Amino acid sequence: MLRYSGAAYRYLLGAVRDPDVASDLCQEFAVRFLRGDFRRADPGRGRFRDYLKRSLVHLVTDHHRARQAGPAQLAADAPEPAADTLGPDEPDFAGGWRQEVLDQTWKALAEENPAFHAVLLLRIENPEMQSPEMADRLTAQLGKPMTPENVRKTLQRAQAKFADLLLDRVAESLDDPAADLEAELKELDLLRYCRSALTRRQGRAV
Numbered sequence: 001m002l003r004y005s006g007a008a009y010r011y012l013l014g015a016v017r018d019p020d021v022a023s024d025l026c027q028e029f030a031v032r033f034l035r036g037d038f039r040r041a042d043p044g045r046g047r048f049r050d051y052l053k054r055s056l057v058h059l060v061t062d063h064h065r066a067r068q069a070g071p072a073q074l075a076a077d078a079p080e081p082a083a084d085t086l087g088p089d090e091p092d093f094a095g096g097w098r099q100e101v102l103d104q105t106w107k108a109l110a111e112e113n114p115a116f117h118a119v120l121l122l123r124i125e126n127p128e129m130q131s132p133e134m135a136d137r138l139t140a141q142l143g144k145p146m147t148p149e150n151v152r153k154t155l156q157r158a159q160a161k162f163a164d165l166l167l168d169r170v171a172e173s174l175d176d177p178a179a180d181l182e183a184e185l186k187e188l189d190l191l192r193y194c195r196s197a198l199t200r201r202q203g204r205a206v
Contacts, residue, residue: 007100014091116158163197
């Protein structure tokens with residue numbers, strides 16, 4: 001639930017364009033998830049997030065049908081939808097999942113090393129800022145002296161840590177990370193954030 005709820009909400013919001021309805025549907029998704037409706041997911045038939053997307057499509061379809069027919073309960077354990085799309089205006093589930101992975105990685109970095117998080121975020125928000133100015137900003141923000149050299153070293157370590165955490169987040173969502181991790185990173189356009197870290201990880205696995 002913690003892994004996929006954010007991506008599910010983004011998809012539902014894009015599909016119904018109403019935050020209140022999206023929240024209600026997200027709660028229904030959580031109920032179905034927690035009571036075991038997704039136990040039928042078979043890794044042999046594809047990725048779990050593809051199965052999840054089909055389930056969300058069906059949830060939205062149920063909502064539209066119920067709205068047209070009048071007040072009604074969403075089906076408790078309905079079969080998978082026959083189609084994988086809602087039409088040309090369907091929201092991008094993969095894009096929502098990509099953003100959720102990045103958000104989870106930033107959160108993990110902040111929890112594990114607040115200094116790394118602060119330095120990397122400052123660099124991303126101010127790409128043209130020089131090390132001396134960054135040092136001044138971070139000294140005030142972190143409450144400890146930072147020199148330009150400290151900033152450069154910390155930034156390098158923060159980038160490496162972010163890449164490792166990103167790999168962890170994606171690997172956790174795969175049934176066979178050793179075989180599928182690189183392809184998943186490419187599909188989600190995340191490989192550019194962690195190419196070196198992936199090479200190091202693959203080298204250790206050999």
